[in-house]
Amino acid sequence: MVRAFLYQLMKLRAILGKEVRDFVDTLEMERIYDKYHDSVYRLAFTYCKNRADAEDITSEVFLKRFACRKVFENERHETGWIMRVTINQAKDLLRSFRYRFTVPLEEAALCCETPEEHDVYHAVMELPAKYRSVIHLFYYEGYSTAEIASITGRSETAVRTQLYRARGLLKEALGEEFEI
Amino acid sequence: MKGIQQYCSVVDRLKQDPSCKQEVLARASRKKISVSRRGMITGTAVAAVLLALNIGGGYMLHRSAEESGTVTSEASEELVTAVVTATTAPGTDVTAVVTKAVTDHSAVTKTVTDRQTNTVTTGNQTVQTGTTVPAATTARPETTAASATETTPRTTLTTAAVTEAQTTTVPKKTNAEAAAPEAGTAQRAVFDLHPLSRDYRKAEELGLANNVYYAEPGESFMMELGVRNDPGITNMDLRLTVSPELGLTDLWTSLEYSEYGKLQHLGTSLYYVNTNPEKQEAKAIASVAIITVTAPETPGRYTIKPDPSYSNGMYLDPDWGSPAGYVFYGLDIIVGADGTLPAAAEPFTDQTERTAPPENLTDPERTKYHFGDIQFRYETVEAQPGAKNVPVRFYLEENTGFAGAILTIYDAAGVTPSIEATVTGYAGCERVKLDDGDLFGAVQASYNEDEMETRLVFGTEDGLDTTQVGLAFTLYFDISDRVKPGQQLVFGFYPLDISDENGVDITERCATVFGGIKIVDNTKPMRISDDLPIYRF
Numbered sequence: 219m220v221r222a223f224l225y226q227l228m229k230l231r232a233i234l235g236k237e238v239r240d241f242v243d244t245l246e247m248e249r250i251y252d253k254y255h256d257s258v259y260r261l262a263f264t265y266c267k268n269r270a271d272a273e274d275i276t277s278e279v280f281l282k283r284f285a286c287r288k289v290f291e292n293e294r295h296e297t298g299w300i301m302r303v304t305i306n307q308a309k310d311l312l313r314s315f316r317y318r319f320t321v322p323l324e325e326a327a328l329c330c331e332t333p334e335e336h337d338v339y340h341a342v343m344e345l346p347a348k349y350r351s352v353i354h355l356f357y358y359e360g361y362s363t364a365e366i367a368s369i370t371g372r373s374e375t376a377v378r379t380q381l382y383r384a385r386g387l388l389k390e391a392l393g394e395e396f397e398i
Numbered sequence: 399m400k401g402i403q404q405y406c407s408v409v410d411r412l413k414q415d416p417s418c419k420q421e422v423l424a425r426a427s428r429k430k431i432s433v434s435r436r437g438m439i440t441g442t443a444v445a446a447v448l449l450a451l452n453i454g455g456g457y458m459l460h461r462s463a464e465e466s467g468t469v470t471s472e473a474s475e476e477l478v479t480a481v482v483t484a485t486t487a488p489g490t491d492v493t494a495v496v497t498k499a500v501t502d503h504s505a506v507t508k509t510v511t512d513r514q515t516n517t518v519t520t521g522n523q524t525v526q527t528g529t530t531v532p533a534a535t536t537a538r539p540e541t542t543a544a545s546a547t548e549t550t551p552r553t554t555l556t557t558a559a560v561t562e563a564q565t566t567t568v569p570k571k572t573n574a575e576a577a578a579p580e581a582g583t584a585q586r587a588v589f590d591l592h593p594l595s596r597d598y599r600k601a602e603e604l605g606l607a608n609n610v611y612y613a614e615p616g617e618s619f620m621m622e623l624g625v626r627n628d629p630g631i632t633n634m635d636l637r638l639t640v641s642p643e644l645g646l647t648d649l650w651t652s653l654e655y656s657e658y659g660k661l662q663h664l665g666t667s668l669y670y671v672n673t674n675p676e677k678q679e680a681k682a683i684a685s686v687a688i689i690t691v692t693a694p695e696t697p698g699r700y701t702i703k704p705d706p707s708y709s710n711g712m713y714l715d716p717d718w719g720s721p722a723g724y725v726f727y728g729l730d731i732i733v734g735a736d737g738t739l740p741a742a743a744e745p746f747t748d749q750t751e752r753t754a755p756p757e758n759l760t761d762p763e764r765t766k767y768h769f770g771d772i773q774f775r776y777e778t779v780e781a782q783p784g785a786k787n788v789p790v791r792f793y794l795e796e797n798t799g800f801a802g803a804i805l806t807i808y809d810a811a812g813v814t815p816s817i818e819a820t821v822t823g824y825a826g827c828e829r830v831k832l833d834d835g836d837l838f839g840a841v842q843a844s845y846n847e848d849e850m851e852t853r854l855v856f857g858t859e860d861g862l863d864t865t866q867v868g869l870a871f872t873l874y875f876d877i878s879d880r881v882k883p884g885q886q887l888v889f890g891f892y893p894l895d896i897s898d899e900n901g902v903d904i905t906e907r908c909a910t911v912f913g914g915i916k917i918v919d920n921t922k923p924m925r926i927s928d929d930l931p932i933y934r935f
Contacts (some may be wrong), residue, residue, distance in 0.1 A: 235790040247426055251419055259414040273414060277422045284431045337751045338404040366716050388402075396400045 697734025
């Protein structure tokens with residue numbers, strides 16, 4: 219009985235007009251993309267440091283998001299999921315051997331307007347990836363350490379430790395005049 | 399003054415090229431991705447509500463990026479000699495030897511001896527033999543029908559008999575008969591591929607091997623993999639032979655089997671069900687999965703059918719001691735139909751009595767049915783329930799040269815990797831205990847508990863021959879107490895990224911051959927690895 223009912227439901231979905239579904243899908247995809255693409259792109263950039271790879275990562279992340287059947291509890295949950303997928307995608311890229319055999323052009327310098335910005339940005343980008351991502355998520359995206367722990371899969375203590383060490387490294391690189 | 403605000407200012411100015419948005423949307427459209435909560439609202443969302451109410455019968459809200467990609471089956475056209483184990487034990491009724499010709503689907507030779515009816519079936523023909531299959535028969539896999547008969551001499555299945563069978567026409571056993579329970583045995587499971595909510599012609603009624611669906615050129619429809627008389631599947635490695643013109647997308651897992659969604663599209667046409675232990679119950683009728691199929695524009699006949707050469711087994715029942723054969727009806731998709739039906743053929747019928755693990759898995763020569771320029775294989779070992787640190791060695795058998803590789807290994811049900819140490823800086827992952835092999839530098843391993851996936855990264859060391867073969871590495875696993883003697887734990891084992899010295903992706907040239915961990919009786923002395931034949935290079 220239930221099975222037959224389910225079949226009817228699936229059949230109903232199957233016979234829905236393709237155009238209608240495509241239209242609804244496109245609207246929903248655009249909404250998701252517009253909402254998150256900046257965050258995804260910027261986080262990806264902190265890992266790969268170049269536009270082309272960041273754009274590739276962004277594309278893959280959104281394709282995964284579109285294909286994802288997960289039901290998110292709230293917006294924060296969805297954001298966290300997307301951030302986590304972005305990080306995983308970026309790590310996959312960094313681990314790929316194709317990536318290891320290439321030297322990506324660092325293009326972030328193009329966005330710096332003052333020498334101070336250049337120094338600070340490059341100091342952050344010189345940090346190991348795990349510190350870089352924590353700095354980005356904490357200071358730029360404004361996540362709490364608990365949220366970062368959830369996104370990155372680390373413990374909150376580990377995140378706090380990494381944040382502390384990252385600050386120390388930045389101070390070491392930029393001198394005493396650097397202030398968080 | 400320098401501050402973190404300056405970092406934020408720079409990041410603020412990072413803007414993605416606006417054209418990327420259209421590109422992503424176009425790719426999503428090409429992949430026929432449908433946004434879940436809106437596009438599927440009329441079907442899946444309601445089904446999900448039903449499932450949430452524990453009504454059952456719905457489909458998993460689960461799909462990975464890999465699954466969403468269009469699947470073609472180029473590799474399926476490269477099938478090599480089939481190796482299907484047919485093993486029977488005293489008191490059993492049937493034995494089957496199935497062979498399959500290299501790369502030629504039409505040349506499938508199937509030899510089935512049925513003790514009940516004393517018939518020999520070859521291809522789509524059946525003859526009476528007048529002989530009785532001895533009860534205790536172990537048919538080892540062979541590469542030709544003739545050699546197969548050598549392993550079952552008491553069946554009087556000679557080459558001549560096979561030849562005669564090929565040329566003699568007699569009324570063949572109907573599919574219904576094939577699927578019907580035999581006296582003294584459990585009912586045989588019947589797998590069935592058919593379009594969902596569309597009219598199609600049933601193989602059982604037509605006496606064909608496959609259901610028949612007449613599709614419009616370019617039509618997309620949902621195809622269900624259903625099963626009847628399921629005795630309680632624990633694992634199912636299902637390899638489908640798919641006409642390369644067909645596109646397979648949108649794999650939906652049925653919650654009736656896999657609460658944590660381990661039905662996956664892996665590689666070209668391989669689906670793996672790792673059943674939730676709580677779902678391992680007998681079912682009269684159930685649905686395993688729904689897959690979206692896109693027919694080509696070109697008129698013709700296109701087929702999706704099981705690949706009997708995939709000898710890890712369509713499924714393993716909870717204990718190997720009970721009869722667990724199955725019948726599988728595939729699906730013929732006819733585009734530009736003129737109303738003619740495909741030629742008659744028997745459905746693939748596995749009548750194997752799984753009273754013992756397949757012998758062929760211990761013999762490396764018989765497991766080489768995937769070929770590639772670079773070929774990995776992992777061995778078959780034996781272990782008792784609850785065993786700790788069971789080593790499984792991974793070999794590189796064929797190697798035309800590569801610089802580095804990333805492999806992924808999905809855990810089998812019933813094993814967990816032995817944890818050695820935590821690797822810092824790798825989110826959510828812990829290191830699997832692992833010994834480096836002879837060939838490479840340090841092998842980096844990470845384990846993702848959520849995905850039950852181990853990833854291995856390694857590269858050849860400078861100055862070493864990149865084409866050498868041998869032991870690549872060894873992984874260690876803990877065996878669950880809940881596994882039963884006779885079970886075969888098989889890992890998913892796939893290359894993710896293999897590059898040559900110039901960084902060129904050569905992943906598609908890589909093949910993997912599966913082994914497994916056989917669970918043996920607690921009361922017997924345990925043998926692990928060293929007692930079993932290991933392929934030396």
